[in-house]
Amino acid sequence: MPHSHSQNNLTGKVFDIKELAVYDGPGIRTTVFLKGCPLRCSWCHNPEGLSPRPQVMVNASACLHCGKCRVEGCALIDTGVCSGCGKCLRLCPGGYRKISGRIYTPEALTERLMRASAMYGSDGGVTFSGGEPTLQHEFLAAVLDLLRKEMDESGRRFTLGMQTCGYCGGEVFADIVRRLDFLFFDIKHTDSDAHRRYTGVSNELILSNLRRLGELCVPFIARLPLIPGVNDSPGDIEAAARLLDTPDLRRCLIRVELLPYNMAAGAKYSMVGRSYEPDFDEGTPRVDLTPFTARGIDASVL
Ligand code: SF4
Numbered sequence: 001m002p003h004s005h006s007q008n009n010l011t012g013k014v015f016d017i018k019e020l021a022v023y024d025g026p027g028i029r030t031t032v033f034l035k036g037c038p039l040r041c042s043w044c045h046n047p048e049g050l051s052p053r054p055q056v057m058v059n060a061s062a063c064l065h066c067g068k069c070r071v072e073g074c075a076l077i078d079t080g081v082c083s084g085c086g087k088c089l090r091l092c093p094g095g096y097r098k099i100s101g102r103i104y105t106p107e108a109l110t111e112r113l114m115r116a117s118a119m120y121g122s123d124g125g126v127t128f129s130g131g132e133p134t135l136q137h138e139f140l141a142a143v144l145d146l147l148r149k150e151m152d153e154s155g156r157r158f159t160l161g162m163q164t165c166g167y168c169g170g171e172v173f174a175d176i177v178r179r180l181d182f183l184f185f186d187i188k189h190t191d192s193d194a195h196r197r198y199t200g201v202s203n204e205l206i207l208s209n210l211r212r213l214g215e216l217c218v219p220f221i222a223r224l225p226l227i228p229g230v231n232d233s234p235g236d237i238e239a240a241a242r243l244l245d246t247p248d249l250r251r252c253l254i255r256v257e258l259l260p261y262n263m264a265a266g267a268k269y270s271m272v273g274r275s276y277e278p279d280f281d282e283g284t285p286r287v288d289l290t291p292f293t294a295r296g297i298d299a300s301v302l
C-alpha cells in the first residue's frame, strides 16, 4: 500500500546533505541528495545515488584487503545486496567504509534542515537533488510541507527548489512542482532513441512534464549536461533551444545552464564496487551558447 502523509511510518533515504551550496539555486543553500534514480546516464558522477537501497561505500584505494569487515550475517556476502545494517563499518581499522542512504523521517530531515536556516537569508534555502528526488515523492512532499509550516510559524522566508530529470508520472510531477519556488530541469537529449541509448529511458515522459511545467509556470532553469559526441553537435544544441522556445516555457524559463562533461565523473564508481564504462569517447564537449542567446534566452556555462 502506498504511504500517505498522515502515516507516521513514512521515511526517505538520503545519500548526502551538502551545506553552504552556492550552485544549486539562489543564495546560500542546503542541498539534500535523495537516493534512487530511474535513469542510468552513461556520464553519471553520483553512482551511489542510483540504487534506492542503502549501500555500503568502500574507499577502494585505501582498503588494506585485511578482510576484517567480513562480518557474520552480512547480507551483502549472503545475498549480494547490502542491507545497510552498518555492522562492518565499526570493524574496518581505517574507517574506509561508510553507508550511503541514511533513513530519515520527514520530521527528522526538516529539523536537520532548519538547523542551518539562519544562513539561508530570504534568497537562499533548500534544494532537493539526487538521484531523482521525485522517486521519493511522498517523502519529498511531506518535507516540503513541513518546511513551509516552519516558515509560516517562524515568519522567516527562504526558498525551496529541486533538481529533476523530469522522469516521473505527470500527477506526481505537478504535485511536487506546485510546492516549489523554482526548479532545475535537465534536458539530456531531444531525440528519443538517443535518450534511451544514453540514459536507459526514452524522453516522452520528460518532454510531457516539460510542457506541464510551462502550464504550471513555476520558474525554472534548464540544465544541459554537455557530453562529447552525445548531445553537443550544432543540431543537438539547436534542437534543445527550439524545445525551450515556446510561449509557455519562455514565461517561466529563468535561464539555461550548460554543464560541460567533467573527466572526473567516474571517480566514485570503485567506492560502490562498480567500474565506470561511459558509452562515449571522453573528452571536451563543444560549447555553444548562440542557439539560446540568438533567441533572447539567457544562457551560461557552469
Ligand atoms: S552494511 Fe556492511 S555488514 Fe551490513 S549488509 Fe552492508 S556490507 Fe554487510
Ligand code: SF4
Pocket (backbone or CB within 6 Å): 058, 062, 063, 064, 065, 066, 067, 068, 069, 070, 091, 092, 093, 094, 095, 096, 097
Ligand atoms: S576492514 Fe576496511 S581495510 Fe579491511 S578489507 Fe574491509 S574495508 Fe578494507
